[in-house]
Amino acid sequence: MSLTTGLSIARSALFAAGDQTAVVSRNVANAGNPLFSRKSANVVTAPGGGVRVASVTRASEPALVRRLLAATSDASSQKALVDALDELEQTINDPELDASPAARLAKLSDAIQNYAAQPQSDLAGQAAVRAAGDLVRALNSATETVNRVRRQADADIASSVDRIATLLARFEVVNGQIVNGTRAGSDVTDLLDTRDQIVASMSEEVGVRTIIRADDDMAIYTDSGVPLFDRTARAITFGATLSLAPGALGNAVYADGVPVTGSGATMPIASGRLKGLTAVRDEATVLYQYQLDEMARSLIEIFAESDQSAVPSLPDAPGLFTYAGAPAMPAPATIVDGLAGSISINPNVDPDQGGLVTRLRDGGIADPLVANYIYNTSGGVGFSDRLEQMQDRLFAAQAFDPAAGLETSATLVKFTSSSAAWVEDVRKSSADEYEYRNTLMQRSSETLSKLTGINLDEEMTTMLELERSYQAASKLISSIDSMLAALLVAIG
Amino acid sequence: MKTTSISTQAISDATRLSLSKLQLQLSTLQKEVTSGRLADVGQTLGHNTGQTISLRQERDRLATIIDTNGVVSGRLKSTQTTLEALNDSAQSFINTLLVARSSSASSQVAIAEARTKLTALAGTMNTNVGGAYIYAGINSDVKPLTDYFETPAPANQLAVANAFVTDFGVAQSAPGTELITGANMQTFLDTTFAALFDPAAWATTWSAASDQNMRSRIATSELVETSTNANVDAVRKLASAFTMIADLGIDTLNQDAYLAVIDTAIRAAGEAVGEITQLRGQLGAVEERVVKANDQMQLQIDIMDRHINLLEAVDPAEASTRISLLLTQIETAYSLTARIQRLSLLNYL
Numbered sequence: 001m002s003l004t005t006g007l008s009i010a011r012s013a014l015f016a017a018g019d020q021t022a023v024v025s026r027n028v029a030n031a032g033n034p035l036f037s038r039k040s041a042n043v044v045t046a047p048g049g050g051v052r053v054a055s056v057t058r059a060s061e062p063a064l065v066r067r068l069l070a071a072t073s074d075a076s077s078q079k080a081l082v083d084a085l086d087e088l089e090q091t092i093n094d095p096e097l098d099a100s101p102a103a104r105l106a107k108l109s110d111a112i113q114n115y116a117a118q119p120q121s122d123l124a125g126q127a128a129v130r131a132a133g134d135l136v137r138a139l140n141s142a143t144e145t146v147n148r149v150r151r152q153a154d155a156d157i158a159s160s161v162d163r164i165a166t167l168l169a170r171f172e173v174v175n176g177q178i179v180n181g182t183r184a185g186s187d188v189t190d191l192l193d194t195r196d197q198i199v200a201s202m203s204e205e206v207g208v209r210t211i212i213r214a215d216d217d218m219a220i221y222t223d224s225g226v227p228l229f230d231r232t233a234r235a236i237t238f239g240a241t242l243s244l245a246p247g248a249l250g251n252a253v254y255a256d257g258v259p260v261t262g263s264g265a266t267m268p269i270a271s272g273r274l275k276g277l278t279a280v281r282d283e284a285t286v287l288y289q290y291q292l293d294e295m296a297r298s299l300i301e302i303f304a305e306s307d308q309s310a311v312p313s314l315p316d317a318p319g320l321f322t323y324a325g326a327p328a329m330p331a332p333a334t335i336v337d338g339l340a341g342s343i344s345i346n347p348n349v350d351p352d353q354g355g356l357v358t359r360l361r362d363g364g365i366a367d368p369l370v371a372n373y374i375y376n377t378s379g380g381v382g383f384s385d386r387l388e389q390m391q392d393r394l395f396a397a398q399a400f401d402p403a404a405g406l407e408t409s410a411t412l413v414k415f416t417s418s419s420a421a422w423v424e425d426v427r428k429s430s431a432d433e434y435e436y437r438n439t440l441m442q443r444s445s446e447t448l449s450k451l452t453g454i455n456l457d458e459e460m461t462t463m464l465e466l467e468r469s470y471q472a473a474s475k476l477i478s479s480i481d482s483m484l485a486a487l488l489v490a491i492g
Numbered sequence: 493m494k495t496t497s498i499s500t501q502a503i504s505d506a507t508r509l510s511l512s513k514l515q516l517q518l519s520t521l522q523k524e525v526t527s528g529r530l531a532d533v534g535q536t537l538g539h540n541t542g543q544t545i546s547l548r549q550e551r552d553r554l555a556t557i558i559d560t561n562g563v564v565s566g567r568l569k570s571t572q573t574t575l576e577a578l579n580d581s582a583q584s585f586i587n588t589l590l591v592a593r594s595s596s597a598s599s600q601v602a603i604a605e606a607r608t609k610l611t612a613l614a615g616t617m618n619t620n621v622g623g624a625y626i627y628a629g630i631n632s633d634v635k636p637l638t639d640y641f642e643t644p645a646p647a648n649q650l651a652v653a654n655a656f657v658t659d660f661g662v663a664q665s666a667p668g669t670e671l672i673t674g675a676n677m678q679t680f681l682d683t684t685f686a687a688l689f690d691p692a693a694w695a696t697t698w699s700a701a702s703d704q705n706m707r708s709r710i711a712t713s714e715l716v717e718t719s720t721n722a723n724v725d726a727v728r729k730l731a732s733a734f735t736m737i738a739d740l741g742i743d744t745l746n747q748d749a750y751l752a753v754i755d756t757a758i759r760a761a762g763e764a765v766g767e768i769t770q771l772r773g774q775l776g777a778v779e780e781r782v783v784k785a786n787d788q789m790q791l792q793i794d795i796m797d798r799h800i801n802l803l804e805a806v807d808p809a810e811a812s813t814r815i816s817l818l819l820t821q822i823e824t825a826y827s828l829t830a831r832i833q834r835l836s837l838l839n840y841l
Contacts, residue, residue, distance in 0.1 A: 031500050031501065032500075032501065034501055034505075038499075089534055092534060092541070092545075093534075094533050094534075095533055095534075095541065095544045095545050095548055095804070096529070096533075096804070098548070100545060102545045102546075102549060103545065103548065103549065105549075106548070106549035106552050106553060107552070109553060110552055110553060110556035113553070113556050113557060113560055113709060114556060114559070114560055116560075116708070116709060117560030117561075117563045117564065117708055117709075118560075118563055118622070118624070119630075119632075119706075120623065120624050120632045120633050121623070378630070378631075378702060378704065380628075380629065380630030380631040380632070380702045380704065381630070381631065381632055381633040382624065382628070382629065382630030382631060382632035382633075382702070382706045382719075383630045383704075384630075384706065384707055384708070385707065388707065388709060388715055391709065395712070413546075413549055414546070417542045417545040417546045417549065418542055420541055420542055420545050421539045421540070421541050421542020421543070421545070422539070422542075423534075424534035424535070424537065424538055424539060424541035424542070425538045425539035425541075427534060427535060427538075428534070428535055428536075428537075428538030428539075429538065431535060442509065446502055446505065446506070449499050449501050449502040449505065450497055450498050450499055450502045451497065451499075452499075453499025453500065453501045453502055454499055454500055454501065455498060455499050455500055456500045456836060456837070456838075457500075457836065457837040460837045460838065460841065461837065464841075
């Protein structure tokens with residue numbers, strides 16, 4: 001009965017062409033979906049000479065995917081750093097605007113020089129006190145900016161951890177479906193795409209490594225080797241700090257009970273947004289705050305007043321610039337956390353707070369009731385020695401805490417511009433690094449898209465092929481039909 | 493089965509990404525062309541930003557010192573002018589005295605001139621520039637010298653009268669003064685009268701000025717005295733010479749005593765002239781230092797400006813060339829995108 005065999009083979013060809021067309025349609029429909037990988041139908045010869053679609057496979061490039069995951073993690077780690085530094089840089093801004101603490105300090109020194117040239121002029125004195133006020137505000141608002149960036153980073157770490165937890169939960173479901181589907185032999189290619197996408201999203205938050213095991217079961221580890229998913233999702237936890245005190249470090253992120261960020265991390269993660277945010281919260285902002293605090297401390301020291309009696313008996317006390325700890329002086333060359341946020345103009349010299357501007361010239365800001373701090377003993381209004389002394393001290397080398405990461409001995413003017421240079425340097429290098437990582441990520445993603453994406457032209461030609469083979473099979477069926485008809489007529 | 497190495501998605505992404513990159517560059521360049529400076533100075537210069545900030549700090553400091561040097565120069569110039577007038581006044585006084593010495597008939601002329609000049613001296617010493625008394629030392633808010641002929645009689649005038657009465661038992665110009673011998677008068681002038689012009693007595697009866705002169709910063713590390721005061725020897729000597737002639741009643745003295753006063757006055761005025769010249773020399777040197785410091789600082793400012801420019805400025809010609817190149821690239825990318833979108837097998841089936 002070879003005619004019947006021919007008929008059934010032709011019929012199987014029709015079915016196979018139909019199945020293949022369905023795969024092509026899926027491909028065409030998803031041509032614009034960047035997460036979709038190209039599917040292809042595997043056609044096998046059935047016993048008896050027929051054909052059938054045995055399975056559907058998807059185009060996959062595991063090595064490329066790994067590279068893309070690593071590049072994504074690196075790029076998003078740098079991105080977090082760049083964003084935070086851009087915000088910190090607002091405290092410096094364009095040098096032309098003279099908005100940085102360094103520029104404000106220069107303005108103060110200019111105003112004092114101006115006052116020293118005409119010490120009898122209260123207007124010049126007011127201008128000097130105003131310039132000091134501007135400097136204080138620049139330091140105060142820089143501290144606020146640093147605090148805001150730190151609080152934001154801490155909140156971002158919390159939301160990043162939440163997102164990882166959510167993604168892990170979704171991953172658990174999809175992974176389970178894939179394992180079951182693979183065991184049952186059904187088409188799991190779309191689920192595989194979904195799972196890859198979840199891992200890609202996760203790699204933005206934390207650097208990951210994946211391992212594929214039997215039945216397409218996937219395990220996820222952080223790039224430092226802590227399991228995030230291994231048969232089951234592991235707990236990832238973090239306690240946000242409501243108000244981060246200047247200089248205080250935030251909490252660590254724990255994955256599967258192991259600290260993965262912060263100084264106490266036993267297996268610290270090397271990339272991902274979490275890593276970048278932790279660097280922002282515990283490194284860059286802390287160091288910048290140290291520098292601001294050192295500027296404030298040095299200002300208090302430079303403008304401090306000392307006992308002018310023939311036999312000095314009183315200790316030095318804060319003059320033009322004061323802080324919460326007055327009348328005691330801050331310890332020399334030692335960071336006082338948050339000082340830049342609390343430094344203020346001494347009310348004794350601020351006309352807006354009932355003080356006398358002339359005390360800047362004559363002394364006695366520290367304590368107007370004690371004559372020991374008066375520099376201008378003769379009371380002449382042309383006295384400029386104290387003002388000149390301030391200038392000399394502004395341009396004399398001071399000692400700074402090495403923990404601030406800048407010069408340990410420099411003039412305050414130099415120290416402030418070094419701090420600005422530090423911010424811009426870190427910003428530039430992390431922006432350059434981000435650009436590089438981002439390009440790398442785009443290249444990887446482009447290559448992956450080229451290799452696993454859909455090409456419409458190819459799908460169209462495949463379609464043409466299928467159409468032709470469908471036509472041929474139909475033609476066969478009709479030919480066999482007419483042959484059988486001829487046979488029946490001959491019999492009948 | 494893999495047959496291709498390009499996907500439709502990759503083709504359209506490629507043009508899309510390159511377009512957005514080009515547009516980003518275009519916006520940066522536009523800003524640079526219009527402002528002539530880098531769009532983001534900190535981002536471009538990195539750690540060199542510290543350098544431009546330092547340069548700007550230093551530049552502003554020098555500019556401020558040049559400004560304040562204007563105040564200093566003004567003070568010095570006024571001081572020089574008044575000192576010159578003082579010098580001329582002392583010279584002509586000596587000439588008058590020389591005439592009066594040879595004939596006591598001219599004594600009235602000398603007395604009248606001495607009175608005018610004593611008042612003029614107070615006027616000169618009380619010169620005020622920009623709200624500050626330039627001869628007051630650091631007490632620049634008070635009139636340094638008391639006018640001898642004010643009414644009611646000020647302390648300096650009373651002190652002279654007292655001294656005269658104490659020594660000679662009669663008041664100036666009163667009957668009996670003609671009996672004072674030349675030797676007695678000389679002793680009076682050298683001791684009691686001279687003591688009235690001692691720095692200590694001067695400070696209580698004559699002058700409210702401070703001995704401490706104004707000090708100013710005329711260059712970043714140069715602090716100098718930029719004023720003088722009404723307590724210097726020259727002024728005290730000149731005042732004593734004027735007072736002798738004006739208020740000792742020389743027209744009623746006998747010839748010996750008269751000559752003693754005239755000679756002492758000539759000597760004092762002569763010494764004052766020498767000291768004024770010296771003072772002018774000192775202040776002139778400071779003036780010259782100020783001019784030189786200004787020139788040097790201006791030179792430094794120019795260099796710094798150039799350096800800041802070198803760091804922050806953008807060559808507008810280069811930037812506009814790059815803009816036109818970018819525009820061409822963007823246009824090419826647009827037309828390529830359009831053509832690629834049309835390029836589909838579907839159109840040929």
